[in-house]
Amino acid sequence: MSDKEPGPELELALLSGRLWGELAGEPGIAAAVEYDLKGGLVVASSAEGLVALEGLADGQRAVGVEAVAVGAGQLHDIEPKLAKGLAGGVLYPQDAQVMPTLAAAHVVRLARAAGASLRTGCAVTEVLRTGAGAVRGVRTSEGEIHAPAVVNAAGTWGGELAALAGTSLPVLPRRGFVLVTEPLPPRTVRHKVYAADYVADVASDSAALQTSPVVEGTAAGPVLIGASRERVGFDRSFSLPVARALAAGATRLFPFLEGVRAMRGYLGFRPYMPDHLPAIGPDARVPGLFHACGHEGAGIGLATGTGHLIAQVLTGKTSDPDLDLDLDLSPFRPDRFPEEGL
Amino acid sequence: MAEGPHLAVVGAGPAGLAAALAAAARGVRVTLVDSAAEAGGQFYRQPAAALGARRPQALHHQWRTWERLRDGLTAHVARGRITHLSDHHVWFVEGQSDGFTVHALRGPEQEQSVAVRADAVLLATGGYEKVLPFPGWTLPGVVTAGGAQAMLKGGLVLPGRTAVVAGTGPLLMPVAVGLAAAGAGVAALVESAGARDFAGHARTLAAHPAKLAEGARYAAELARHRVRIKAHHTVVAAHGSNRVEAVTVAALDGDGRVWPGTERRIACDTLAVGHGMLPHTDLAEALGCRLDGPGVAVDDEQRTDVPGVWAAGETTGIGGAVLSLAEGRIAGLSIAARLNSRTPEAGSYEAAVKARTGLREFFAVLDTVYAPPAHWTEQVADDTVVCRCEEVPASAIREAAGELGAGDVRTVKLLTRAGMGWCQGRMCGPAVAGLAGCEFQPSRRPFARPVPLGVLAGTDFDRHHTDSTDSTDSTEEGSS
Numbered sequence: 125m126s127d128k129e130p131g132p133e134l135e136l137a138l139l140s141g142r143l144w145g146e147l148a149g150e151p152g153i154a155a156a157v158e159y160d161l162k163g164g165l166v167v168a169s170s171a172e173g174l175v176a177l178e179g180l181a182d183g184q185r186a187v188g189v190e191a192v193a194v195g196a197g198q199l200h201d202i203e204p205k206l207a208k209g210l211a212g213g214v215l216y217p218q219d220a221q222v223m224p225t226l227a228a229a230h231v232v233r234l235a236r237a238a239g240a241s242l243r244t245g246c247a248v249t250e251v252l253r254t255g256a257g258a259v260r261g262v263r264t265s266e267g268e269i270h271a272p273a274v275v276n277a278a279g280t281w282g283g284e285l286a287a288l289a290g291t292s293l294p295v296l297p298r299r300g301f302v303l304v305t306e307p308l309p310p311r312t313v314r315h316k317v318y319a320a321d322y323v324a325d326v327a328s329d330s331a332a333l334q335t336s337p338v339v340e341g342t343a344a345g346p347v348l349i350g351a352s353r354e355r356v357g358f359d360r361s362f363s364l365p366v367a368r369a370l371a372a373g374a375t376r377l378f379p380f381l382e383g384v385r386a387m388r389g390y391l392g393f394r395p396y397m398p399d400h401l402p403a404i405g406p407d408a409r410v411p412g413l414f415h416a417c418g419h420e421g422a423g424i425g426l427a428t429g430t431g432h433l434i435a436q437v438l439t440g441k442t443s444d445p446d447l448d449l450d451l452d453l454s455p456f457r458p459d460r461f462p463e464e465g466l
Numbered sequence: 467m468a469e470g471p472h473l474a475v476v477g478a479g480p481a482g483l484a485a486a487l488a489a490a491a492r493g494v495r496v497t498l499v500d501s502a503a504e505a506g507g508q509f510y511r512q513p514a515a516a517l518g519a520r521r522p523q524a525l526h527h528q529w530r531t532w533e534r535l536r537d538g539l540t541a542h543v544a545r546g547r548i549t550h551l552s553d554h555h556v557w558f559v560e561g562q563s564d565g566f567t568v569h570a571l572r573g574p575e576q577e578q579s580v581a582v583r584a585d586a587v588l589l590a591t592g593g594y595e596k597v598l599p600f601p602g603w604t605l606p607g608v609v610t611a612g613g614a615q616a617m618l619k620g621g622l623v624l625p626g627r628t629a630v631v632a633g634t635g636p637l638l639m640p641v642a643v644g645l646a647a648a649g650a651g652v653a654a655l656v657e658s659a660g661a662r663d664f665a666g667h668a669r670t671l672a673a674h675p676a677k678l679a680e681g682a683r684y685a686a687e688l689a690r691h692r693v694r695i696k697a698h699h700t701v702v703a704a705h706g707s708n709r710v711e712a713v714t715v716a717a718l719d720g721d722g723r724v725w726p727g728t729e730r731r732i733a734c735d736t737l738a739v740g741h742g743m744l745p746h747t748d749l750a751e752a753l754g755c756r757l758d759g760p761g762v763a764v765d766d767e768q769r770t771d772v773p774g775v776w777a778a779g780e781t782t783g784i785g786g787a788v789l790s791l792a793e794g795r796i797a798g799l800s801i802a803a804r805l806n807s808r809t810p811e812a813g814s815y816e817a818a819v820k821a822r823t824g825l826r827e828f829f830a831v832l833d834t835v836y837a838p839p840a841h842w843t844e845q846v847a848d849d850t851v852v853c854r855c856e857e858v859p860a861s862a863i864r865e866a867a868g869e870l871g872a873g874d875v876r877t878v879k880l881l882t883r884a885g886m887g888w889c890q891g892r893m894c895g896p897a898v899a900g901l902a903g904c905e906f907q908p909s910r911r912p913f914a915r916p917v918p919l920g921v922l923a924g925t926d927f928d929r930h931h932t933d934s935t936d937s938t939d940s941t942e943e944g945s946s
């Protein structure tokens with residue numbers, strides 16, 4: 125929630141946050157996926173930074189986000205190990221954390237229990253279409269699967285899948301590194317804590333490297349340190365300068381981390397879209413093709429809302445009074461981009 | 467210090483030492499970096515005492531080789547051609563446009579950072595032991611083959627102790643001989659490979675009479691100490707309350723399954739187990755070097771596919787000390803030539819190349835012969851801890867691969883935390899892969915050692931230069 129400006133993505137985030145909460149309410153799920161409604165804390169190091177942060181928070185409150193101003197004097201009451209001398213911050217109690225691999229595995233487990241089947245190690249190599257151009261299934265490395273609807277949820281590879289269906293989607297990889305520390309005692313770092321300039325980095329269009337510190341603890345003990353953003357294609361080589369920048373940012377926020385060891389680091393490729401909005405919904409150019417990808421650095425958080433909306437579209441429901449949800453998918457229209465020569 | 471090109475060698479085992487000596491003798495300035503207190507690596511680290519009063523010929527021969535290397539190192543260090551940085555744990559080798567920086571941690575807590583600049587790097591980091599789990603394997607008194615070696619060194623194996631040596635691979639015999647020679651009773655050597663496994667390879671094996679003779683000498687030593695060799699057997703479980711008190715051993719059938727009814731209990735207070743070795747490849751992978759199977763891929767001159775980076779010894783594949791020596795020598799000669807823009811003269815290392823070819827062939831056969839029992843996972847109980855760092859039981863791994871649908875080791879790891887602890891899966895990686903029914907792949911570890919964030923950030927550097935770093939042109943971390 126906290127890093128999103130008012131607009132369609134924030135609305136999707138609010139919906140998704142509610143749905144994560146419901147999912148976590150199912151027996152055993154919260155513990156299994158390490159769901160933690162820990163709250164996000166955005167801190168500003170300068171007076172100007174704080175003014176900008178409070179301005180953002182005002183806009184977010186107007187659309188229903190809980191945002192609590194935290195004065196410089198109170199910061200250490202809620203986050204004791206923060207650096208001294210920060211100007212202040214904003215606390216977002218609705219920000220939640222899950223362990224993504226566990227969340228994916230348990231959602232898949234629930235889906236299987238509801239009748240879905242999972243085929244791993246099975247790559248889609250072609251999207252099958254009728255003479256009229258409508259989707260009729262996929263060809264995979266393990267044979268054909270026939271269906272009148274195909275959902276492209278291929279994340280960073282969503283552009284390639286769209287191309288297999290004869291259309292286009294401008295998904296690009298935006299590389300990110302995360303450092304993982306040795307385990308620390310519970311609640312050493314209580315919230316997802318980040319510096320106000322992170323919000324600007326997320327919204328940036330630049331391909332150049334940006335790093336702004338994001339620090340969060342995990343149920344198992346290690347602290348995760350992000351976040352770098354750079355568009356360098358699918359380059360998997362580890363970059364020491366990026367790791368150094370992450371460590372420098374994190375130790376500025378939390379000086380005690382200087383003596384804590386980084387055990388490992390990992391890198392991933394966020395599915396970047398030129399306008400920072402995912403593609404969700406039917407593709408008007410290819411009947412039967414639906415997209416649910418391109419969520420960049422928020423695809424875990426936005427997964428529940430995305431899945432829910434796609435399910436509604438597929439089952440022909442147009443509104444859900446219980447959720448009081450605005451089903452306007454038009455900002456997420458997959459065909460909103462100018463056609464690149466196919 | 468402008469004279470001559472500068473080589474950094476990571477690892478002062480047989481491969482690193484042979485390379486350092488060969489390069490230094492040809493005018494290359496060498497910095498030899500190793501985490502251990504003394505040079506020698508896995509093999510030469512073993513104490514003279516372990517060789518016993520009546521040293522088998524083969525060991526004696528290798529001891530002579532070691533003395534030559536050690537004296538050569540001392541001489542080069544005295545002349546300032548080689549700087550030996552002991553107790554330096556390399557956590558990253560950084561490739562830059564104008565060379566390399568080797569980043570190491572030193573000090574009692576490994577928190578001071580040292581950076582060594584070099585024109586070329588040789589990775590000679592050797593390998594680490596592979597151990598597969600079985601019920602009781604976490605009991606005190608159960609050690610790895612290398613751990614048993616360390617016990618010998620510390621004088622911890624007292625006469626009167628009773629050990630069982632078990633697992634598979636060519637290291638078990640020297641370990642059993644070492645224990646027996648130090649005065650421990652060795653109740654049995656339990657090897658899962660059997661005579662039949664060797665049968666198909668008679669011709670390749672016969673082409674290496676020296677190696678076979680080495681094995682025969684170990685066998686003779688074992689016979690002299692009355693050590694029973696139980697071939698085609700496996701340890702099914704270790705028993706004890708506070709410490710291992712006994713092991714159950716069973717014969718294997720033709721399919722590599724435990725043969726019901728053949729179980730036998732053997733009393734012991736020490737169990738040394740090993741299932742072979744795996745190459746250390748972390749530094750190479752972070753540099754972007756290609757791997758070939760589990761080891762670093764190299765060409766005829768021991769060059770990796772990253773210009774300026776060579777690799778030699780067990781980091782390229784497991785093959786024993788003599789192969790490591792040969793590869794190290796080839797690498798050292800190649801580096802000395804290449805750093806001076808020359809092509810190495812083939813004649814200068816013909817003998818080493820011949821040794822390398824033969825030994826690689828020999829160890830490729832051993833690698834197929836010495837394999838854990840095909841169905842070892844059947845012996846692992848659900849409550850057997852597989853990842854000791856994170857205390858992950860076998861049941862969790864089975865669940866991840868079953869109910870949760872994980873299809874590869876990485877996903878199993880993310881779902882269970884197996885391999886995420888202090889050792890970063892070095893210990894449990896092959897076991898997790900086996901239990902999950904996935905192919906083992908060395909996991910990527912960008913840092914070869916845990917590194918303090920203050921060191922990474924560059925805020926926590928040691929300001930006073932040390933002698934060793936001064937003399938090697940090195941800069942302290944973060945001083946730029």
Ligand SMILES: Cc1cc2nc3c(=O)[nH]c(=O)nc-3n(C[C@H](O)[C@H](O)[C@H](O)COP(=O)(O)OP(=O)(O)OC[C@H]3O[C@@H](n4cnc5c(N)ncnc54)[C@H](O)[C@@H]3O)c2cc1C
Pocket residue numbers: 246247248249277278279280281285299300301302350351391392393394395416417418419420421422423424425426
């Ligand atoms: C460093 C980093 C930090 C991040 N932090 C956060 C965070 O804090 N919060 C958050 O919400 N998000 C975060 N993200 C973003 C998040 O990981 C992604 O947005 C999310 O994973 C996207 O989910 P997805 O299901 O769309 O795609 P993915 O998770 O990428 O899944 C796509 C799947 O499609 C499969 N696939 C692709 N092509 C084919 C094909 N042809 N045939 C068959 N299968 C195919 C792939 O194998 C893959 O399993 C972060 C990302 C990175 C890199």
Ligand SMILES: Cc1cc2nc3c(=O)[nH]c(=O)nc-3n(C[C@H](O)[C@H](O)[C@H](O)COP(=O)(O)OP(=O)(O)OC[C@H]3O[C@@H](n4cnc5c(N)ncnc54)[C@H](O)[C@@H]3O)c2cc1C
Pocket residue numbers: 476477478479480481482499500501502506507508509510554555556557590591592593611612615637640641746778779780781785786787788790914915
């Ligand atoms: C118990 C045991 C018994 C053996 N018996 C025999 C035998 O009888 N005959 C035989 O031929 N071989 C034997 N071997 C095998 C022999 O020890 C190896 O083949 C040989 O030591 C390999 O040499 P190497 O130089 O490739 O690597 P190693 O000897 O393993 O040396 C690698 C060096 O690199 C250092 N290193 C690794 N990573 C780092 C890092 N990140 N930073 C700093 N330093 C690092 C290590 O400290 C080590 O000193 C035995 C091995 C063991 C474990």
